[in-house]
Amino acid sequence: MSVAKLRVFRGDAQGGEEKEYEVPVDEGMVVLDALFYIQANYDGDLAIRWNCKAAKCGSCSTEINGKPKLACKTRMDSFAEGETITVYPIKAFPVIKDLVTDVSWNYEVSKKIPPFTPAEDTEWIMYQEDVERGQEFRKCIECFMCQNVCHILRDHNRKDAFAGPRFMIKIAEREMHPLDVLDRREFAREEAGVGFCNITKCCTEVCPEDIHITDNGIIPLKERVVDKYYDPLSWLLRKIKGK
Amino acid sequence: MEKYETHTHDVIIIGAGGAGLRAAIESSAKGASTALICKSLLGKAHTVMAEGGVAAALANVDTKDNWETHFKDTMKGGKMLNNWQMALYHAQEAPERVRELEYWGALFDRTKEGGINQRAFGGHTWKRLAHVGDRTGLEMIRTLQEKGIHSGIDVYMECTITHLVKDGDRVVGAFGYWRESGKFVLFRANAIVLATGGVGKAYKYTSNSWEYTGDGHAMAYEAGAELIDMEFIQFHPTGMVWPPSVRGILVTEAVRGEGGILTNSEGERFMERYDPERMELSTRDVVARSIYTEVEQGRGSPHGGAFLDVSHRGADYVKRKLPSMYHQFMEFADIDITKGPMEVFPTTHYVMGGVKVEGDTCSSTVPGLFAAGEVAGGMHGANRLGGNSLSDLLVFGKRAGEGAAAYASGKSHASVSAELIEGYANELREPFNNTQGENPYTIHQDLQDVMQLYIGVFRTEENIQTGIDKIEALKERARTLKIEGSVMFNPGWHLCRDLKSMLIVSEALARCALARKESRGAHSRVDFPESDDGTWGKLNFIVASKDGVMDLETRPIVEMPDELSKLFTEDK
Structure with a gap:
C-alpha cells in the first residue's frame, strides 16, 4: 500500500493555511476517502460537506490541485506516484471553515426563478422527444462547480447581476418544458443577466453530469431573448400592447 | 447557559428528503406556519440517491394493473406483517401522488402514447415503476424542492436536531444546533413531523448517505414513542x-x-x-x-x-x-x-422498522409527534418492494403534513423548560469538556463492524447475542467521548450525537432480531429457517423505553377486514 501526501486548506473566513497529511492509499480510493482518513486519524474537526459518496448529490465540490472536482469522484490513482495533492475550498464562494463554503447565495437565486407554470386546462400528454431537452438539465446535481468556474462570478464577483450557469439551465429547462406557458425571457435578461455570459464554456467543461450547459442551455436562451427584444415584429407588438 | 436562537412555528418537519418536503408542502397548504429543517443543504437528502423508480398502479403500460394488485403485491412482499391500512392507502393514493409531481414540473420518461412510462421491478406483478432513467430520486427531490420553496415554507438548512422537547405527554419543540456555527437553536411547535430516513450508517457496507444515522428513530424512542418491526432491515x-x-x-x-x-x-x-x-x-x-x-x-x-x-x-x-x-x-x-x-x-439499504404510526395521519404514540417515510414503520412489513419507498414518502408525507397541520391548528405554544434545555446543551457540549475519552470515529467504525458481522443477512441466536454484548460494550465506551477543535462545523463533534442515535437503533435491531425466532422477509434466522405463520406471523414487535431501559413486547397484528382478505383468497 502506497502513501499519498495531501496538503489541505485549514482555516476560516479570517484566513488559514495548508496542512500536510500522509494517508495510506488503497485500491480504487478517492480523495474523499483520504479526507475521511484524516478526520478519523489526525484531525476530527476537518470540515467537508459530503452526503452520498457516489457522485449523485453534488455536496463535496472542492478544488483539487487547482481544479474544481467532486472529491468523491476523484480517484487517488489519477495522480502520479509521489505527487502532492492539494485540496482547497471552491473559490467563488466565501469560506466558512476548511473545505466548506457559504453557497447560500445559490439558494436565494433559485427561489427567484418563476416556477413551472402549466395552463389551467392542461392535458398531461408529453412525448419522450419533447421532454428530453428538459431532462438533460434536470440531471443537475447542484454541485455549483459551474458557478465556481464562471469567470463572471469567480473573477468579477458579479453575483449582483448574473445568476450563473446553474440557473441559466434552470430557466432554460422551464422555458423548454412542453407544457409550461410562462414567458421568462424578460426575467432571463433583466434579473438573471443572461447577456453577461460570453460563452467561454468553462461551466460545460467542469459539469460532472456532462450537461451541455452552454450549447443546449445558455445559447438557446440567449436566442430566445434576442428574438423577443430585437425582433422588429415583436418590438412593434410590444409597443402596441404596451408591454 | 450560552445564548440560543428560538423560532416558533405551528408545524416543524425534521428532515428534508422526499417525505419531509412532501409533508412541508401539505402542512403549508393547510395554512400552518411550517418549518423544514435539514441536516444538509436542501436537495442533498438521501432521496436524491434513489434510482429505479416510484411504484404506482397508473396502468399506463400494463393496463390490467390496479390498486388491488399493488396492495396484494406489497402485503405479500412484506410477508403479511405490514400495517394493512397503510399498505391500502399507499396502493390507492400512489398514482395521484405521482401524477401530482408531473403537475409540479417533473419530467418522467414517457410511453409512446405520451403518458408516464413504467418499468418492471421485483415483486411487482405488472410494470409499475414510473422513472427517469436511473435517477428517479433526483427528479423527485428537485420537483418537491421547487414546489416547496414557492410554498411559503421556512427552510432551515444545515441544522441538526438532537432532542425533542416535551411538555407533559406531548412534544412542544425540538432542540439542536447549527452545523456551521455550532450554536444552539430551539424550535417551538405544536406538531412535529419526523422525516429523518433510516440508519444504514450503522453498517460497514451500505448504500446510504452519511445522514442515515437513525436520528428520528432515536429521538422518538427517547421521547417515549413506540417503534415497530425493528428486526427488519433490508439488504439490497x-x-x-x-x-x-x-x-x-x-x-x-x-x-x-x-x-x-x-x-x-x-x-x-x-x-x-x-x-x-x-x-x-x-x-x-x-x-x-x-x-x-x-x-x-x-x-x-x-x-x-x-x-x-x-x-x-x-x-x-x-x-x-x-x-x-x-x-x-x-x-x-x-x-x-x-x-x-x-x-x-x-x-444495507433500508430499515422497514420505525416509529409506529397510524395510517390516517401518521401520528405516533406520542401526542403531537408524527413520522413519515423511512423513519416510520409498518408500511412495508418484513420486506419492502423496490419502488415502494418513493411512493410511501409521497403518500405518507402528504398525510403526515395534513395530520400535523390539523393537530397544530388552534393550539397555543406551550412553555419550554429552561432547565431541560440547559441539560441538553450540557450533554451536547460534553465531548469538548472531557479531558479523556474515546474518539467517536473509532467507536463508529467498531459499531459498523459489529452490525455487519452479527446482525447481517443471515442470523443465529449465538451471533445476535454476541452482537448485543458488543453493542452494550460500545454504549459504555461511547459514554465518554472526546473531540478536538472548536464548535464551528466540526464533523467529529457532529458524530458524537449521531453515534448515540445509531447505538440506540442498532440495539433495537439486534434485540428484535434475537426475539423473532423464525425467518420472515428480510429477517433470516439460520437456526429457525422456516416462517411460522400461525405464531410469529401474527405478531409485531414493539420497542419502547421503560424507565430508561429498552423494553420489547409482542403485539398481535391488526387483522384486515374481510373485503380485503378476500383479495388474497380469490388469488389462490
Missing part, C-alpha cells in the same frame, strides 16, 4: 463490491428490471434454483439471500460477489436507461457495463 441484493472504496454503493434494481441476469462463477443462472418463476425479479430478501449463499458456498466472483450482466441489451439501450450505472462503473471501477458484467453483493 446488488451493491458494488470492488474496489473497496465503493463497496456498498447501490446498483439499481432497474438493471434487473431492464433484463439484467445474475450468474455465479460457474456461469450458472443461479436464481433458477431459488425462485424459478420470478428469477432475478424475485423480491429483494430472496435475491439477497441467494447471492449471499452462492458466495458462501464458493461460487462467488473474484471479489466475492455475483455477476450481474445487462450488456446483452446493447450499449445504446443500457446508456439510455441506466446512465448513472454506466458512469458509476466506468468511473469508480473501470468496468464498461455495456460490454461485460458487474460484480454485486448485498448492501
Whole structure:
C-alpha cells in the first residue's frame, strides 16, 4: 500500500493555511476517502460537506490541485506516484471553515426563478422527444462547480447581476418544458443577466453530469431573448400592447 | 447557559428528503406556519440517491394493473406483517401522488402514447415503476424542492436536531444546533413531523448517505414513542463490491428490471434454483439471500460477489436507461457495463422498522409527534418492494403534513423548560469538556463492524447475542467521548450525537432480531429457517423505553377486514 501526501486548506473566513497529511492509499480510493482518513486519524474537526459518496448529490465540490472536482469522484490513482495533492475550498464562494463554503447565495437565486407554470386546462400528454431537452438539465446535481468556474462570478464577483450557469439551465429547462406557458425571457435578461455570459464554456467543461450547459442551455436562451427584444415584429407588438 | 436562537412555528418537519418536503408542502397548504429543517443543504437528502423508480398502479403500460394488485403485491412482499391500512392507502393514493409531481414540473420518461412510462421491478406483478432513467430520486427531490420553496415554507438548512422537547405527554419543540456555527437553536411547535430516513450508517457496507444515522428513530424512542418491526432491515441484493472504496454503493434494481441476469462463477443462472418463476425479479430478501449463499458456498466472483450482466441489451439501450450505472462503473471501477458484467453483493439499504404510526395521519404514540417515510414503520412489513419507498414518502408525507397541520391548528405554544434545555446543551457540549475519552470515529467504525458481522443477512441466536454484548460494550465506551477543535462545523463533534442515535437503533435491531425466532422477509434466522405463520406471523414487535431501559413486547397484528382478505383468497 502506497502513501499519498495531501496538503489541505485549514482555516476560516479570517484566513488559514495548508496542512500536510500522509494517508495510506488503497485500491480504487478517492480523495474523499483520504479526507475521511484524516478526520478519523489526525484531525476530527476537518470540515467537508459530503452526503452520498457516489457522485449523485453534488455536496463535496472542492478544488483539487487547482481544479474544481467532486472529491468523491476523484480517484487517488489519477495522480502520479509521489505527487502532492492539494485540496482547497471552491473559490467563488466565501469560506466558512476548511473545505466548506457559504453557497447560500445559490439558494436565494433559485427561489427567484418563476416556477413551472402549466395552463389551467392542461392535458398531461408529453412525448419522450419533447421532454428530453428538459431532462438533460434536470440531471443537475447542484454541485455549483459551474458557478465556481464562471469567470463572471469567480473573477468579477458579479453575483449582483448574473445568476450563473446553474440557473441559466434552470430557466432554460422551464422555458423548454412542453407544457409550461410562462414567458421568462424578460426575467432571463433583466434579473438573471443572461447577456453577461460570453460563452467561454468553462461551466460545460467542469459539469460532472456532462450537461451541455452552454450549447443546449445558455445559447438557446440567449436566442430566445434576442428574438423577443430585437425582433422588429415583436418590438412593434410590444409597443402596441404596451408591454 | 450560552445564548440560543428560538423560532416558533405551528408545524416543524425534521428532515428534508422526499417525505419531509412532501409533508412541508401539505402542512403549508393547510395554512400552518411550517418549518423544514435539514441536516444538509436542501436537495442533498438521501432521496436524491434513489434510482429505479416510484411504484404506482397508473396502468399506463400494463393496463390490467390496479390498486388491488399493488396492495396484494406489497402485503405479500412484506410477508403479511405490514400495517394493512397503510399498505391500502399507499396502493390507492400512489398514482395521484405521482401524477401530482408531473403537475409540479417533473419530467418522467414517457410511453409512446405520451403518458408516464413504467418499468418492471421485483415483486411487482405488472410494470409499475414510473422513472427517469436511473435517477428517479433526483427528479423527485428537485420537483418537491421547487414546489416547496414557492410554498411559503421556512427552510432551515444545515441544522441538526438532537432532542425533542416535551411538555407533559406531548412534544412542544425540538432542540439542536447549527452545523456551521455550532450554536444552539430551539424550535417551538405544536406538531412535529419526523422525516429523518433510516440508519444504514450503522453498517460497514451500505448504500446510504452519511445522514442515515437513525436520528428520528432515536429521538422518538427517547421521547417515549413506540417503534415497530425493528428486526427488519433490508439488504439490497446488488451493491458494488470492488474496489473497496465503493463497496456498498447501490446498483439499481432497474438493471434487473431492464433484463439484467445474475450468474455465479460457474456461469450458472443461479436464481433458477431459488425462485424459478420470478428469477432475478424475485423480491429483494430472496435475491439477497441467494447471492449471499452462492458466495458462501464458493461460487462467488473474484471479489466475492455475483455477476450481474445487462450488456446483452446493447450499449445504446443500457446508456439510455441506466446512465448513472454506466458512469458509476466506468468511473469508480473501470468496468464498461455495456460490454461485460458487474460484480454485486448485498448492501444495507433500508430499515422497514420505525416509529409506529397510524395510517390516517401518521401520528405516533406520542401526542403531537408524527413520522413519515423511512423513519416510520409498518408500511412495508418484513420486506419492502423496490419502488415502494418513493411512493410511501409521497403518500405518507402528504398525510403526515395534513395530520400535523390539523393537530397544530388552534393550539397555543406551550412553555419550554429552561432547565431541560440547559441539560441538553450540557450533554451536547460534553465531548469538548472531557479531558479523556474515546474518539467517536473509532467507536463508529467498531459499531459498523459489529452490525455487519452479527446482525447481517443471515442470523443465529449465538451471533445476535454476541452482537448485543458488543453493542452494550460500545454504549459504555461511547459514554465518554472526546473531540478536538472548536464548535464551528466540526464533523467529529457532529458524530458524537449521531453515534448515540445509531447505538440506540442498532440495539433495537439486534434485540428484535434475537426475539423473532423464525425467518420472515428480510429477517433470516439460520437456526429457525422456516416462517411460522400461525405464531410469529401474527405478531409485531414493539420497542419502547421503560424507565430508561429498552423494553420489547409482542403485539398481535391488526387483522384486515374481510373485503380485503378476500383479495388474497380469490388469488389462490
